[in-house]
Amino acid sequence: MIRTLGRFELKTGDNVARNVTRRSALVLALMIVAGAQGLRRDQICELLWGRREQFQARASLRQALVELRHYASSPDRAGLEIVTDSETAKLSAPADAIDLWLFDHLVSLGTPAALEQAAHLYEGELLAGVDMPDEALEWLRPHRETCFRKALQLAEALSELAHLTENAAACGATLANRLLVSDPAAEDAHRALIRIYQRQGKRSAAARQFKICTEALNQALGVAPERRTAALLTDHTDDRQEQPAPPLQRPPPxxxxxxxxxxxxxxxxxxxxxxxxxxxxxxxxxxxxxxxxxxxxxxxxxxxxxxxxxxxxxxxxxxxxxxxxxxxxxxxxxxxxxxxxxxxxxxxxxxxxxxxxxxxxxxxxxxxxxxxxxxxxxxxxALLQAEIESAKRKPPGNLRAYELLLQSYPKLWRRAGKENAEAIDLLNQAIAIDPLYGRAHALLAWAHSQNVVYLWSLDAERERRLARQAVMAAERLIDDDPLAMTALGAALGQSLGEGERARSYVETALSLDPNSAWAWARLGWILVIDEQLERAKDCFERALRLSPVDPLAFNFKLGVATCWGHLERYELAIPIFQEILARYPEIAWAHRMLAAFAALAGDMDMAHRSLDALLKAQPKASIALMRIQHPGRNSPKLFARLVKGWRLAGLPEES
The missing domain is CATH 3.40.50.10610 (ABC-type transport auxiliary lipoprotein component)
Incomplete structure (x- = not known):
């Protein structure tokens, strides 16, 4: 395992990492911290070789990547891969190959066993003691702070476990003390220790820890401990026992x-x-x-x-x-x-x-x-994702309608039928709590619509009926909510064939929030059906400019590719489909377009491979099914082009 918490160590088992220079190791360290999104090449050059000429820095980076590929090719590092293109570089690896990634994964699981294992992994500050340029240290600083904050939350979570075993208490106490070495005024760590001592019946130890906390906070910050910290000493009951939660309700503005x-x-x-x-x-x-x-x-x-x-x-x-x-x-x-x-x-x-x-x-x-x-x-x-992560940390029994809705977002974006079904369940729970929650109804309409157009359900009529019911419920409740209007536009345009109403909702959403990337993309899909392909492409490109790392950015890019395909610029369309499918192979529905456009371009090998992938994921796919469920069916000219491509590729006429 590559170690980054408390130290930086590339050694695996008895195998020392040879032929990896210091700068190459720093490149790997930055890629580990950056995670799945990776880093831009020019950013790495600026962080590690900022004082060199650009061509020298890029040459140094290329050499470092060669060294790292050699390092990753070792048999005992199976799964490690340096993934690059002309613009970016990132590390691909199993979560258990890197302590930081495994730490994050275990914390997210939240089970007692996972939390204990995560506590063992945290040996200190992220990349502690690593010498690097000032620019890289400045970039690393907020990541270190985030990692430290997660460790503090982990210590508190261990101290609050419903069944505090001896091992869990030991893990929590060790972690809290380790954190206090780094920051003696870390009140969360003091609080975790006080709670553990209280729950073990060690009242004097808890009081002593509170005194240490008080002195550290006064010396470092000139403040007293928070009220909730002091309350731990006066509450001798199990502080996990909560009062009955108030009735769940829709949050006020x-x-x-x-x-x-x-x-x-x-x-x-x-x-x-x-x-x-x-x-x-x-x-x-x-x-x-x-x-x-x-x-x-x-x-x-x-x-x-x-x-x-x-x-x-x-x-x-x-x-x-x-x-x-x-x-x-x-x-x-x-x-x-x-x-x-x-x-x-x-x-x-x-x-x-x-x-x-x-x-x-x-x-x-x-x-x-x-x-x-x-x-x-x-x-x-970015703000929405932060709120989603916050909602994930809430105990299920305490979730309000708003938080249930937040939890539905990543499942709606996940590109898979199973997660879409889970999103529908969450949205129905939110509506059960607050029947007047317009956005929940609107997103529910979109979710049922996705079941139709992505072939996640073969009962298209039922899904359309449920989508229409949700649209009717939402229309009376959404007021001036741009996101809800965009969701209604998606449902109406995708599966219900009401392009004019869809466009009206999306354009109203854009008048309220002209910087909504999703609304621009939805307008793009509506314009595709209207055969206004150049305008549609402009909408997708604007969405990408507004939110290049959006969770739906893959959809924006597929929109651009679809426009190029219908404009018969297959040499521009096909590489985009290939890029997206290489990154997100679960988006099987994109093979519908790739198979057709590849066949129309005369690349029958690619068309057959793409069709095989489509049929493997969706065995019932056929031209007859596409006539019922494909969103392009509402554009006779464009749909005829797709049907021609599907026939050339060999898509069956009937299921």
Whole structure:
């Protein structure tokens, strides 16, 4: 196992990693921390070889990747693979090959055995003691903070287990003490120890730990322990026993997660007179985010009033009552401007999203508009993903309708029938709690629609009936919710054949939130059916610009590929389908398009392979079934082209 927690060690068993230089090892370390999304090549060069010329840095990176491929090819490192293309590099490996990945996986499982194993894995700070350039250390810092915060949460979770075994208590105490070595003022770790001592009947040890906690917090931060920490000493009952939960109900508007956009920091010398540049960007970003109905955005006046007061986002979150903080920096070199923006969760200080934008000072207004548009487009899914992760951590019995809906999102995006069915179940639970929850009805309509068009159900009429019922329920309840309107547009356009109503809903959604990547993509699919292929392609490309790492970005790319295919530019369409299917082989429905377009392009080998993959995943697929369930059936000209391709590829006429 590659070790990154408390040390950095590439040795596997008795096999020492030879022929791996220090810089190559650092490349591997960065890829491990970056995880599945990998890193851009230019980003790695900037972090590790920033003082070299670009061509030298890229050459050094290529050599490092060669060394790492040789390292990964060792027989005792089965499953390790360095995956690269012209733009990115990432590590592919089983979760149990890397302690950090296994730690994250075990924590997410949440079972007592998994939590104990995770505690054993955490031997200290992420990449502790590793010497690296300042740029790389700055990039690593928020990842270290996130890992440390997870370990703190793990220590508390172990201390709160329903059945605190001797082994679990020992694991929790060892982990908490290890964390206190790194940060003596980590109140969560003190709290875990106090709780463990209390539950073991060691009252004096608990009191002693509280005293240590009080002194550490006073010395480091000048504050007293939180009320919930002090309460552990006065509550001699099992603090896991909760009072009966209040009746579940739909959260009021104030329950929406809140965001503040802080004034950006000027990093270049002599930029004091240019504060207006950063302030203008902040104002545009604040105004643009305010249009997103899922989040409550703090007024810019409050943010600017706090400009000098807060150095710590955690304290800022408490004082302004916000869950998320947007921070940014501005650099200038002559007429060139570089703006960096990041999204941080206030309580944990975890970095959720970051991006960089370049432009010219003479195009200032265009630059402000572009940054505001792209930040809002990319930040919406990042904020949503953070809320989803928060909902996952709630005990099932305490889930409100809103949190059940949040848990349905990743299942709706998962590209598989099983997860779509689970999403339907979650949405029905949310509706049972709050029958007036319009967004839940709208997403339910979309989920049933997906069952039709992706052939996840062969009872298309039943799914359409359920989708229509959900549409009718949602229409009376969604008010001005752009996401719900987009979901209705998807359901109406995909499976119910009501293109005009679908377009009306999606265009209304875009008027309310012009930076919704999903709404732009849905408009693109509607325009495909209307045979407005160039406009449709523009919509998909805009969605990708707005949210390049969106959980539905694969769908946006497939939209572009579909447009190219119907424009008979098969040489542009086919590589996109191949790229998406290589990355997401479970998207079997994409083979419907690839098989047809490959056959029309004359590549019968590819057409046959793609058709085989489709029939393996969906044995009942046939031209007759496509006439009933394929969304393209509502466009006679385009559907005729697909039917011709399917026949050439050998798709059966009947199931």
């Amino acid at each position: 104030s329950a929406k997660p809140s965001v503040v956009v802080m004034p950006f920091e000027m990093l270049s010398a002599g930029l004091g007179s240019d504060d207006y540049v950063a302030d203008g960007i902040v104002e545009e970003v604040t105004a643009t985010l305010s249009r997103i109905r899922d989040f409550f955005v703090i007024a810019r006046q409050s943010a600017f009033a706090s400009r000098e007061k807060f150095a710590d986002v955690q304290q800022l979150g408490k004082d302004l009552g916000v869950k998320y903080v947007v921070q940014g920096t501005l650099r200038r070199a002559g007429d060139q401007l570089r703006v960096s923006v990041r999204l941080v969760e206030a309580e944990s200080r975890a970095l959720l999203w970051t991006e960089r934008y370049d432009g010219r000072a003479d195009d200032l207004f265009l630059l402000q508009d572009r940054i505001a548009e792209q930040v809002a487009g990319a930040m919406h899914p």
